[in-house]
Amino acid sequence: MAVYTEVPDDELAAFVVAYDIGEVVSFKGIAEGVENSNYLLATTGGRFILTLYEKRVDPADLPFFLELLQHLSANGLTCPQPVAGRDGEALRKLCGRPAALVTFLDGVSVRRPTAAQCAALGSALANLHEAGKGFGLKRPNALSVSGWRPLAEAARGRSHVVAPGLDETIAAELDALEAGFATLSLPEGVIHADLFPNNVFFLGEELSGLIDFYFACDDWLAYDLAICLNAWCFEPDQSFNVTKGRAMIEAYHAARPLLPEEIEALPLLARGAALRFLLTRLVDWLDTPPGALVKKLDPLEYLKKLRFHQQAADATAFGWRA
Amino acid sequence: MAVYTEVPDDELAAFVVAYDIGEVVSFKGIAEGVENSNYLLATTGGRFILTLYEKRVDPADLPFFLELLQHLSANGLTCPQPVAGRDGEALRKLCGRPAALVTFLDGVSVRRPTAAQCAALGSALANLHEAGKGFGLKRPNALSVSGWRPLAEAARGRSHVVAPGLDETIAAELDALEAGFATLSLPEGVIHADLFPNNVFFLGEELSGLIDFYFACDDWLAYDLAICLNAWCFEPDQSFNVTKGRAMIEAYHAARPLLPEEIEALPLLARGAALRFLLTRLVDWLDTPPGALVKKLDPLEYLKKLRFHQQAADATAFGWRA
Structure with missing residues (x-):
């Protein structure tokens, strides 16, 4: 920044x-x-x-x-x-x-999105995925499942300063996700991969634009939705707001209908998305010298999100109504 | 920044x-x-x-x-x-x-002012001094001559890392300036005190506005002109550009006629202005930890300017035509 x-x-x-x-x-x-x-x-x-x-x-x-x-x-x-x-x-x-x-795009990013803004985001995300169809260039997602183990290795032996036992938590989660992701076969396309509230502009409740596409890549479309559920639907105390989750998923679904296998995969994708940001934040945290004028993002926030997703039996945990 | x-x-x-x-x-x-x-x-x-x-x-x-x-x-x-x-x-x-x-003011600040832009600045500075008349509040200049010795003290014993013998140069200059400034009696008013090119906007050759008044204070008006001669009229190799100096002084003089005593004092004021920025830059330089993401301004630039002014017999060195 x-x-x-x-x-x-x-x-x-x-x-x-x-x-x-x-x-x-x-x-x-x-x-x-x-x-x-x-x-x-x-x-x-x-x-x-x-x-x-x-x-x-x-x-x-x-x-x-x-x-x-x-x-x-x-x-x-x-x-x-x-x-x-x-x-x-x-x-x-x-x-x-x-x-x-x-x-230049007008608009202001919101710190604490409302359920209506989460719905607007879900709809915009589906529109992004639809608009991405037919794009000729390819860019693999360097921060998808195959990129997580190297990040875990980079943090190993040091992560306990952030949370006791974090190495073990990460190792177990990584094993589970590598196995789980290998079984998935989902619709692919261009994803934003970093659609946090600071990358979305609103004018009032109206979504006025999306910015910062520098993590965009090819991946499962539903993984992008999982990233947004993590980034938009947790409250500051890291409790998941089901009303916001439902608003986002239903608005997405209305604009680009989710397949049954995408809905079924949501808890696993949400765990993956949580681990991805936990790992990148953790490595940044450990590698940034104290006193550097860089805002360090809290890895623990994503550890708490991961723990929520580990308990999610299915997409109803996020507000999905079958 | x-x-x-x-x-x-x-x-x-x-x-x-x-x-x-x-x-x-x-x-x-x-x-x-x-x-x-x-x-x-x-x-x-x-x-x-x-x-x-x-x-x-x-x-x-x-x-x-x-x-x-x-x-x-x-x-x-x-x-x-x-x-x-x-x-x-x-x-x-x-x-x-x-x-x-x-x-908000339109305009762009210039890195290397032309003589025409130096003239525009001289004129705007005089207008600022005229416009400041009748302003009711007072703010003494904490960075005028009485503020320099504490800065010199703060750097003493460390300044040789910037230039060998710098402590001695500063001490001698400080003695000379304290004595010289004590003899001056010049028109006072509100000065900007930091009117570097980055605080002046142009649209083409047209000066479109002045910004950043957070060093503004009461002091001799001609001291503000001396600050600007330092900040605008030296070339990147620290040679003084007499054409630019003349353009600035004459444009200032046309808008607010300089008194003979102000013109006579210019070399001393220019030395003072050079020492002031030398000292603040020196202390910032010595106090900023290595690796900090702050742009450090070079104190040596102002040592070179000071040396030029020490050789100036009178205001003709800056382009003034009697």
Whole structure:
């Protein structure tokens, strides 16, 4: 959540002439996204987000991300839309980094979503999955089940500082999920994979757009729903709010009907999604030096979510009504 | 250059209803100013900067800053204008911190000002000094000559890591400046005291506004000009650009005629301004732990400027034509 690369006015001016967007009116570094440098650029032609891709993003992935936004926009989803330069290219260089301009979306992200907002999210998620159909590029999910064991290894021997016995909890869960996931066969497609409330904009109760597609990849569509159940439907005390879960699942189902096997798999997918964020947060927690000005997200939050899902006999635990 | 306090959507909404500015449309933390948390807030009523004042700002100074912006705006200067709530108050609380809303200014700050931009700055600085007349509140300059010895003490014994013999250079300069400043008697008023290029916006060659008045105070007006000569008229190799200096001084003089004693004092004031930024940068440099994600400004830049000014026989060294 920072600007890593400062863009001087002269380099900005040279960059902007490649586009048909008029003259620069204002330019502010914004605190959005943890991975890249982001600027809010206003010109006589409109408002845009300028992103400079920093080291943690693989440049080989950028065509996937930008073409995906283009594809989703063209298919009716409200998300940032890449702006091509006069030469037709959306991806270019600025200050030695890959850089792209996308349209600005109005809206504000919510800290504590209401059930109505959870429903709006469920509907938008289904629309995203529908809009993703026919997208030609592929990107495997590096943070799905095959990526979890290396993360668990990275934390092993150190995780007890976060919670006693955490290594053992993770090892047992990993065994169970690797076995369980191997039995699943579910509809696949493009998923957002990180659709937390901070990546969703609202204007009042109206969902106004989705942002930050830099974890988007190919995976089971229902796994994306499981990520959102984790991210949206727990209360601050980590109790699951069944009303919100039901609102989200039913709204999703109304826009893209879930198959019986997707509904059956939800508890396992929710456990997987909980373990994925538990592991990445745990490794970040252990690897971030004390005093660093980076906001560390609490891994224990996801341990509590995991424990809830381990008790879920079926999707009714999340509010699903058969 | 960071957002220190995160403002959740619900607290923002509760804050905004105190104003007659419509509904929130977007809200972004921006990387502007080193001392406070700043947000760009767009509502159906316009665009604003929301500032939450963090620990380094003395709350007792806030009425001075906000009323000064009001006074300067009312007297024709283009600067952020505090927005009062429905109750007439411009200063209130948000997330436990003093907070204020000001109008948004278009424009982009320039990295390498041209001579024309230096002239525009000189003219705007004189206008600021004229507009400040009659302002009722007072704030002494804590970083004028009486504040330098404590800073020198704070760095003593450590400054050689920045440059060999720096303690001795500072001690000798401090003695000379304390003696020299004691002999001066110059027109006083409200000065900006930190009018670096990053605090000045341009739209093309046109100066569109001045921002960041959080060092503003009462001091000699010509000292503010000396600060600007330092901040605007040196080239990246730390050579003084006489064309830029002349452009700035003459434009200032045309808008607010300099007295002979102000012109005579310029070399001494420029040395003082150089020592002031040398000292604050030096202490920040020595006190910032390695690896901290704070941009450290180079104290040596100001040592080089100081050395230039020590050789200046009179104001013609800066381009002044008698």
